[in-house]
Amino acid sequence: MDMSTTELVGLVAGCLTTGSFVPQVIKTLQTKDVSGISLVMYIALCTGITLWLIYGMINQQVSIIVANGITLILALIVLYLKIRYRNQRL
Amino acid sequence: MDMSTTELVGLVAGCLTTGSFVPQVIKTLQTKDVSGISLVMYIALCTGITLWLIYGMINQQVSIIVANGITLILALIVLYLKIRYRNQRL
Numbered sequence: 149m150d151m152s153t154t155e156l157v158g159l160v161a162g163c164l165t166t167g168s169f170v171p172q173v174i175k176t177l178q179t180k181d182v183s184g185i186s187l188v189m190y191i192a193l194c195t196g197i198t199l200w201l202i203y204g205m206i207n208q209q210v211s212i213i214v215a216n217g218i219t220l221i222l223a224l225i226v227l228y229l230k231i232r233y234r235n236q237r238l
Numbered sequence: 239m240d241m242s243t244t245e246l247v248g249l250v251a252g253c254l255t256t257g258s259f260v261p262q263v264i265k266t267l268q269t270k271d272v273s274g275i276s277l278v279m280y281i282a283l284c285t286g287i288t289l290w291l292i293y294g295m296i297n298q299q300v301s302i303i304v305a306n307g308i309t310l311i312l313a314l315i316v317l318y319l320k321i322r323y324r325n326q327r328l
Contacts, residue, residue, distance in 0.1 A: 158293045164286025171278035181274035188261035196254025203248045 162215045169222035176226060180233045187234070190227040197223060252305040259312035266316060270323045277324075280317040287313060 151159070176182060197220045204212030241249070266272060287310045294302030 154293060154296045157289050157296070161286045161289030161293055164282050164289065166286075168279045168282035168286060171282070172276040175276040175279075176274065179274065184266065184269065184271035184274040186262040186265045189258045189265075192254050192258035192261070196251045196256075196258060199247050199251030199254065203244060203251055206244045206247070 158211075162211065166215050166219045166222070169219060169226065173222055173225050173229075176229045176233075180229075180236055182230045182233045182236070185226065185230050187227075187230050190223060190230060194220060194223050194227055248301075252301065256305050256309045256312070259309060259316065263312055263315050263319075266319045266323075270319075270326055272320045272323045272326075275316065275320050277317075277320050280313060280320060284310060284313050284317055 176185070197216050200212060200216040201220060204210075204216060266275070287306050290302060290306040291310060294300075294306060
């Protein structure tokens with residue numbers, strides 16, 4: 149598969165922006181420290197990513213579907229933890 | 239400008255995912271509470287978004303350049319605040 153440099157840049161960009169939520173999920177699972185995390189951010193983010201998922205499905209663009217599918221799962225976990233530990237005193 | 243429904247979905251998705259960082263910036267500026275925010279997440283995120291910006295410039299896709307340009311500014315602010323208030327006791 150001959151991938152152009154540009155597509156490689158896009159692939160690495162997608163892996164980084166998608167993968168970037170993994171350290172946040174791990175940190176939040178370990179510390180339960182959610183007071184500094186914005187609930188509104190993750191609600192808007194999950195809504196936006198869901199729309200990107202729909203966008204990808206309509207256009208049948210596998211890369212957009214896969215990247216946003218994974219990101220949505222990770223962002224939903226952070227959103228769940230934020231709601232779950234919201235009133236937790238550390 | 240006759241925009242298809244699909245492009246409208248993409249536009250709203252872009253606005254939401256980009257705009258979602260605004261409440262996090264505001265919350266962090268107000269509370270200085272960064273202990274729960276993952277430094278590694280924002281380093282990876284800023285790197286990934288920079289690559290998306292380069293990807294957009296190579297492909298001359300204005301929507302990708304504008305969306306990622308704004309997101310990068312907002313994510314860099316959160317990254318700066320995370321580093322600035324890292325050792326702050328609340």
